[in-house]
Amino acid sequence: MNPRKFSDLVIFHRVAEKRSFTAAARSLGVTQSAVSQTVKRLEGDLRIRLLSRSTRSLSPTAAGERLLHTLSPVIAEIDAEIDDLEQLREEPGGRLRVTCGKHAANTLVWPAFSRLLAAHPEIEGELSVENGYVDIVAERFDVGVRMRDDLEMDMVSVPVGPPLRSVVVGAPGYLATCDRPRIPRDLAGHRCIGFRTAGGTLSPWSFEKDGHAETVKVTPSVVVNDGDALVGAAHARMGLAYMLEDLAAPFLADGRLVEVLSDWSPEFPGYHAFYSSRRQPTRAFTLFLERLRQVARERTVAREAG
Known part of the structure; x- marks a missing residue:
């Protein structure tokens, strides 16, 4: 293959991936006009339109999508192989x-x-x-x-972190106003603080005791999407919260939060x-x-x- 054409294909791949001449140029460290001219030249060589352009958007044509589908794994494999060559160096440089x-x-x-x-x-x-x-x-x-x-x-995974544990906690002031839950189903009678994941769903409350697993779907009165906010809401007496023990540890240590259902909260494998x-x-x-x-x-x- 003509070396220039290979370079043109790489630039087209970056433009199609970014859906923007400007973003592609920035990531490649070249000018926008250079990127635009390269794609135009490639389309001329192939005699087919690869990108559909408008004042507000840019997207691959059917031919462009087909070419992008072929190029993506090839370029990813080349990038990976170049990174892997790092092992041959005495010093662990690179990215x-x-x-x-x-x-x-x-x-x-x-x-x-x-x-x-x-x-x-x-x-x-x-x-x-x-x-x-x-x-x-x-x-x-x-x-x-x-x-x-x-x-x-299709991922290779290796354990790297210590075991983790999820806990249900509440402020002493909140727990003084109600009976503490003894089993997970008792949570139905409590105000609960929900955690919304990045995917938009509410995180389930999962428990286990003596080999019996149970998941409770609470109806939260407050919902947050940040761990610090979750701790803060529990500390502010807004209800019971379900979180990783690490988040609550400083508050549990000095009594600002109290754990409930501790016998339903065993450890589980940590990060990989x-x-x-x-x-x-x-x-x-x-x-x-x-x-x-x-x-x-x-x-x-x-x-x-x-």
Whole structure:
């Protein structure tokens, strides 16, 4: 293939992916006019329109969609292979892009990520904190950190975090006004604070005792979509809240919140690092994994000591 045509295809792929000449030019570090002329030249060479343009939008034509469908996995594979060549270097340089949710970032990922970059400044690091679903292949992340239940089947996953536990908590002032729940079904008689996930659904309240699992669908009087707001609403006596124990720990320690249904709240497996099964882990990824596990061990020791 003519080297110029390959370059033109890569630029078309970026434009079609971004749905914008401006965004594609910015990501490639070139001018918008250069990108526009390249796509125009490619369309001339192929003698077919690849993009449908208007004053407000840009989208691939049927031919453009077909070409994009062919190019995307090929370009992704080339990018992955170039990243994998990093293993052949003695120093773990290159790029490491990580995605995770807010809780994982605060408790596990950021400590490990910052230690890695401090020890290896030659690594170009990027951390994206998103509570919603992220397609790490399409978004070109090297690794994600999520709960095991959230992972796709074609992902390789390895456990990196300590066990977690979800708890139901309320403020002493709220609990003084009512009977404390003894079993999950008692929650129906309580004001509850719901948590709306990034996908728009309300997070279920799941319990287990003596091998019996139970999920309660509460009707919340208050709904939030942030962990800190969830803790704050419980502390403000708005009702009972269901959350990861880590979020409530400082409030439980000094009595500002009280746990209920503790015998229905066992531990469950913690966070996993995951990556595409189509690529080999880089040296930077391996070092990042080591630091994740180190942070997890430190948290486990601190929890057992405390």
